[in-house]
Amino acid sequence: MTIDSSTPRPELLLPAGDMEKLKTAVRFGADAIYLGSEAFGLRAHAGNFSLDDLRQARAITAAAHVALYLTLNASLRPSEFTALEALLEELKPLDLDAYIVADPGVLTTIRRVDPRRAIHISTQVNSCNPRAAEFWRQSGASRINLARELTLEDIRAFAGQTAIALECFVHGAMCVAHSGRCLLSTALLERSANRGDCAQPCRWNYALVEETRPDERFAIEEDGRGTYIMNSRDLCLIDQLPQLMAAGISSFKVEGRMKSLYYVATTARIYRAAIDRLSADPTAVDPLWRSELEKVSHRPYTTGLLLGDQGAAIHAADTHYIRTHDFVGFVRRDEKGLWVAGRNRFFAGDTLELIGPQMRQQAFVAERITDRDGQPLAAGQPNSELLLDLPQWAEEGDLIRRERPR
Known part of the structure; x- marks a missing residue:
């Protein structure tokens, strides 16, 4: 190549x-x-x-x-x-x-x-x-x-x-x-996908109904959560x-x-x-x-259909989201210096990771969490304004994540 x-x-x-x-x-x-x-x-x-x-x-x-x-x-x-x-x-x-x-x-x-x-x-x-x-x-x-x-x-x-x-x-x-030209949302909800209003009914969980027994629903199951067939x-x-x-x-x-x-x-x-x-x-x-x-x-x-018959796959029996990490905050700067805008909960003692452009990334421990006045906090919360001891290269716009417990 x-x-x-x-x-x-x-x-x-x-x-x-x-x-x-x-x-x-x-x-x-x-x-x-x-x-x-x-x-x-x-x-x-x-x-x-x-x-x-x-x-x-x-x-x-x-x-x-x-x-x-x-x-x-x-x-x-x-x-x-x-x-x-x-x-x-x-x-x-x-x-x-x-x-x-x-x-x-x-x-x-x-x-x-x-x-x-x-x-x-x-x-x-x-x-x-x-x-x-x-x-x-x-x-x-x-x-x-x-x-x-x-x-x-x-x-x-x-x-x-x-x-x-x-x-x-x-x-x-x-x-x-x-290529996204779907009529399902229009048919079910009168919300046109081709006019920016798709309700994504393809992501819903469906069941079969036999017409002589309309009150009985038969799940199409692969596991306990059902199968999202589209x-x-x-x-x-x-x-x-x-x-x-x-x-x-x-x-x-x-x-x-x-x-x-x-x-x-x-x-x-x-x-x-x-x-x-x-x-x-x-x-x-x-x-x-x-x-x-x-x-x-x-x-x-x-890889979709790009490789032809070599592993072509669009649908899966279970396509629930895979989440291994949480985005817990991002770095902001004002006249007082750097601080962290909280997005998800994390606790003092957690191992976090700072990520920035040019593939910069570094793990660090949240040894001490305080509010912006320096008062100790047990945890960082969504929509909070926090101070952390960040790696020295931290800059405004960098993001902080935490690996989810397994």
């Missing part, structure tokens, strides 16, 4: 569900960030950004030389285009780096209202072949997010048959439906990055605008380290990367 040294290293594209997560993604190594406004995105229940928030986000990312992409990938109704045009006019001065779209009507509206803006095509359009990619390129798009149903061989075919830049998901939650695993392609880089992928995208601050930091620092090292030496896969990704809350990992 070889990676062309003349090819720019792939972009690391991280999610931001709110301003704190955006700052964390920037600090921990993102090249680009995607987020949603208060309309026309596919995460209606994420911490979406108001126009004022977007101005602040643009200032933060511009200062850090990080690209900022806005999701406008919902499927629109005829009556909504007037509001879209008004939003696009308001967004013009922000000079965002690209809009992510799926609806051809949205694309043509952007081309008319804001023709200078770059357009990226969402995975929602199910782009499974190079001819479809060429259609989008000729329509004005500069990048396409490939369908997650593609194999590595399929992806290699794209690079030779289209000039559009290729982006793919490498980590995060997956959808039971083809639930999907989480994607993790950290071990496949060299092949994806060699195949011509120019942007690696992490799913998770509704995930935690700890998730954003962990995925950013690991994929940042991996991209940087593998760009220099594609054989230098570090087992630590996978080990660290196991320490963030996740469903069982899979």
Whole structure:
């Protein structure tokens, strides 16, 4: 396997569900960030950004030389285009780096209202072949997010048959439906997944009912908790990055605008380290990367359909979250110095671990916990403001975790 040294290293594209997560993604190594406004995105229940928030986000990312992409990938109704045009006019001065779209009507509206803006095509359009990619390129798009149903061989075919830049998901939650185009939420709850309001009924526990005995429910069981028959695993392609880089992928995208601050930091620092090292030496896969990704809350990992018949797996009998570590706090700074914002409970005497960018991490013991006035505390609590004896290299924005008792 070889990676062309003349090819720019792939972009690391991280999610931001709110301003704190955006700052964390920037600090921990993102090249680009995607987020949603208060309309026309596919995460209606994420911490979406108001126009004022977007101005602040643009200032933060511009200062850090990080690209900022806005999701406008919902499927629109005829009556909504007037509001879209008004939003696009308001967004013009922000000079965002690209809009992510799926609806051809949205694309043509952007081309008319804001023709200078770059357009990226969402995975929602199910782009499974190079001819479809060429259609989008000729329509004005500069990048396409490939369908997650593609194999590595399929992806290699794209690079030779289209000039559009290729982006793919490498980590995060997956959808039971083809590239996320699901009608189940609409059918059961009148909440459209294609308009940002998915209730995730695929994650629910179902039972069988025989029509002549409607009061009797028959569990579909694998264990005492039941079987989640439509639930999907989480994607993790950290071990496949060299092949994806060699195949011509120019942007690696992490799913998770509704995930935690700890998730954003962990995925950013690991994929940042991996991209940087593998760009220099594609054989230098570090087992630590996978080990660290196991320490963030996740469903069982899979490589999806990327490797074809070699271990292809999307669904599992039990896809409850695996949690080996708790995110217990993050480091803040003010005029008085460093302090810790508590997120989960921990106790004096617990072994904690500080993690920061550039793969910095160090275990330490919480020998003494106090409030900010120096009064001793037995435990750190959520939403508390604490003082701890941190490792000397601690900086604002670093995170603290604790291994869960086994």
